[in-house]
Amino acid sequence: MGTFELLLQGLSVALDPVILLYAVIGVVLGTAVGVLPGIGPALTVALLLPVTYGLDPAGSLIMFAGIYYGAMYGGSTTSILLNTPGESASIVTALEGNKMARAGRGGPALATAAIGSFVAGLLATLALAFLAPHVVKLALVFGPREYFALMVLAFVTVSAAFGDSALKGLTSLFVGLALALVGIDGLTGQARLSFGVPQLLDGIEVTTLAVAMFAVGEALFVAAQGLRVDKVHEIKGSVRMTGQDWSRSWRAWLRGTAIGFPIGAMPAGGADIASFLSYGAEKRFSRYPQEFGHGAIEGVAGPEAANNAAAAGTLVPLLTLGLPTTATAAIMLAGFQQFGLQPGPLLFATSPQLVWGLIASLLIANVMLLVLNLPLIRLWVKLLSIPRPWLYAGILLFATLGTIGVNPSPVELGMLMIFGIMGYLMRLHGYPIAPVVVGLILGPMAEQQLRRALSIAQGDWTTLISTPVAAGILLLAAIAFVVPLVLRLRGKGKILAQIAGEED
Amino acid sequence: MNQVSGETGRRPVGAAFIVAAGLAALGALLIWQGSIIPDKGGYAGIGSGGMPKFVGWGLVALAIGHIVTGLRHSAQPHDQQMLVPVLLIITGLALQLFLLKPLGFSVASGLLFACTAAAFGKRNLVLTLLIGIGFAFVVYGLFDQLLRLNLPAGLLENLIFGG
16 A cells, blocks of 8 residues: 555544544644743653543544644744743744844744744655655664664764763763663563662653653753743734745745754754754855844744754654654653554554554644644733743642652652752753653663674674664764764864754 | 752862762662672673663763863853752652642642742742642642542542542
């Protein structure tokens, strides 16, 4: 069966009223958390995991994907109107978008962000649909050593390649890997690092860690900065774009998509990196380079398209290989596992309804998001006027609710508190958070693949580079590790520091 | 990094050494734990203890890296941190942790809510506590009664929903 028929089948799943409802909840929540500074998609999915335990798997996963997409849309609103990115992939949007808002052109900036997100989301989701079956075929020839190599590549890109210091990124990653070792070894059943505490035998929950680091850590950090007031720029006039806006935007949208999708699809970092690269490209290609820094519309259109395309791209390795490359994807993987589903080539064979329903839902979610974000934009802006005491008190209440719902033990809540404080200290000293989460979830997977590969080769370590694919991926990982190191030594680290990945 | 590095950032250069000490301690713990596991490597040659030892040595290497950079550079100073709000939130989390079982979800979470609101400048505790308990109670009703999440009930919850 061709991709097209499968997609049509998926659409029939996605158009089921109950599934549509899940998608609506997902995109509305996603837009809301995207708009609100301080909470992002990774945290929201983590908070919802325990709640969806008893619900329909397909619906829940569609809701999670809707949150991811929605957050990419909503983040731009905060960046443009508040100059504080609503989520990390919208940091660059703030550069030009907020300048436009100050000049009274906030409306067109929001419009080009929303329409650009729509165009990119649609194209990238279609690319996902047509690319995924091919990657699945490729994945079938992958053995443990290829998977191990891919995970090493993901480790390097998420921790060492970007950000202001490879040392700090690697430190975060290794702390995540260390935490991942707590509990029962999946291959031999040996208890490790549990120190006789029975609750530790289950290992450290990804959701507890993610909620603690992202929600509690962020709340502590924001509280520690003291009271500040950010100024919201009103949307003046119409959100309609002029003819010139259109003609300047559409190329940027397409370029952003072309940059974002491959970045997301390869284990090369998430949406934030894509949006930075797109911004750089727009600056270079623009016919109005002098406007950059003063509110160039391309500087909003390109990155916003790129971050949505990258979000769709991230789903390629997640669905086809079971390989999460961002914190949000890592938590979505935990979501799949909660329902007893293991993403990977097999999922396309065993649950085609679910996979294609999910992909088709994303197409529908994009249409919903365009409606939510253009005509209803003024409603979302109201969210920004929630006073911060109530906002963060509510966030912390929901953060603990998730943990209490899964396991109301003092040990679990104690871990939430300790990891929260750790998250605060890491933020304070500039250590990235995402590598900890990715290390926690990918660590055990990488260990198992490594030990399997070595078992097959009877302990011969050269097996890891004995196929061209595995050797090539490991070489790529080495390049991704060494090149930024050299760049930093030669004093070009500033660019890399800007591309720091925070959350997705 | 490690929770032992609870310094306030008055001496930014010192931070790298504290982090290094924490990393080295964690690394040593992993190496020790990895080496007391009876390692039946089997066909692979590495067993359950291999990974803890590898991660442990990695952490030790990172600790050395921190010492080297700590000696060579002075870390960038960060903004002055307000300690009171941070302690307020941590107090709220601790109160919730200890009072969850005896007082139930709504009251314990209401306390967390009030403490957090206080950390962000709303110091009228009577008001925020009432709002917090009310809000937490609505959340309890929604998630425990409707979505069947199992939240600890206290006197208040049992009184209204009848246990």
